Amino acid sequence: MPDIFVGEPEIKKESIKADKKEDKIHHRTHLFAAYCENPEAFIFADKLDDEETLLFLRKHFVTNAPWIIKSISLGIIPLILVFISSTGLVRIDFLTPNFVLMIILFYYFLIFGYIFVNYLTWFYNISIVTTQRIIDIDFSQIVFENVAATKLTQIEDVHYSQIGVIRSVFDYGDVILQTAGTLPNFDFLAVPHPERVIKVIGNLIGESENA
Amino acid sequence: MLDQIFEIFKGLILVKIGFLILNGLYLAFLLVVYKQSRAMQRVVNDGSASSIVNSFALLNVILGILLFVAALVIL
Numbered sequence: 001m002p003d004i005f006v007g008e009p010e011i012k013k014e015s016i017k018a019d020k021k022e023d024k025i026h027h028r029t030h031l032f033a034a035y036c037e038n039p040e041a042f043i044f045a046d047k048l049d050d051e052e053t054l055l056f057l058r059k060h061f062v063t064n065a066p067w068i069i070k071s072i073s074l075g076i077i078p079l080i081l082v083f084i085s086s087t088g089l090v091r092i093d094f095l096t097p098n099f100v101l102m103i104i105l106f107y108y109f110l111i112f113g114y115i116f117v118n119y120l121t122w123f124y125n126i127s128i129v130t131t132q133r134i135i136d137i138d139f140s141q142i143v144f145e146n147v148a149a150t151k152l153t154q155i156e157d158v159h160y161s162q163i164g165v166i167r168s169v170f171d172y173g174d175v176i177l178q179t180a181g182t183l184p185n186f187d188f189l190a191v192p193h194p195e196r197v198i199k200v201i202g203n204l205i206g207e208s209e210n211a
Numbered sequence: 212m213l214d215q216i217f218e219i220f221k222g223l224i225l226v227k228i229g230f231l232i233l234n235g236l237y238l239a240f241l242l243v244v245y246k247q248s249r250a251m252q253r254v255v256n257d258g259s260a261s262s263i264v265n266s267f268a269l270l271n272v273i274l275g276i277l278l279f280v281a282a283l284v285i286l
Binding site: 029030031033040041042043044045098099101102103105106109110112113116117119120123124126137139142143145147 | 227230233234237240241243244247248250251253254255256257258259260263264267268271274275278281282285286
């Protein structure tokens with residue numbers, strides 16, 4: 001028998017809550033944020049008055065795994081040395097206790113510096129998509145700083161590649177923006193949710209072409 | 212043989228001076244890191260996150276100074 005009156009399907013409250021929570025997370029930048037849509041309280045140099053930031057991207061945090069593992073390994077080395085010296089295989093008693101203490105403190109301080117420099121490099125390697133431009137900020141080895149920008153009208157094509165198990169599991173990939181003529185292409189390397197990124201940029205390109 | 216090497220190093224002032232120079236150079240590097248961190252904040256200001264990162268850079272410099280002074284006093 002056909003239904004004459006059918007009520008609206010019930011939408012689970014939990015799924016709505018989860019969506020809202022996810023949206024909130026994606027609008028907020030924090031110390032470990034790699035993907036942010038319409039970020040709040042975000043300012044960059046030379047921002048135009050009528051320009052609005054749509055996407056804020058960094059490399060996926062998983063890409064920091066190599067230096068995190070290295071730092072942990074380096075942190076364990078003195079403990080192993082202390083263990084070996086306690087067995088008598090290696091002698092460090094020719095150094096005064098104060099000197100040993102200073103060396104250990106300095107060693108851990110070096111590791112802390114290594115962690116901080118790597119974090120800083122990740123933190124300030126940012127790609128920004130605004131309503132008018134695409135901006136790519138490269139910051140590496142502390143002394144290298146490069147800011148490149150192109151207008152949306154210069155972008156001809158956008159595509160992404162996500163190769164490998166880790167990239168598929170953590171959902172990150174490379175977004176490549178092809179620019180017109182001899183202008184250099186823009187690469188957003190290892191950014192989270194590449195399919196969402198190309199969707200946003202694709203829509204913007206379409207809008208700018210229609211305009 | 213090893214004992215002889217240990218004897219040479221024992222009380223060797225050059226090692227301590229070398230350590231202090233290394234400490235000083237690292238402190239200079241940390242100052243550059245702090246300066247660059249401040250400079251990048253002017254390019255990209257990520258709200259409170261940038262301020263926290265800058266504070267960490269400053270903390271790094273302060274710890275470096277403390278370590279250098281401690282090394283000067285103790286060694």
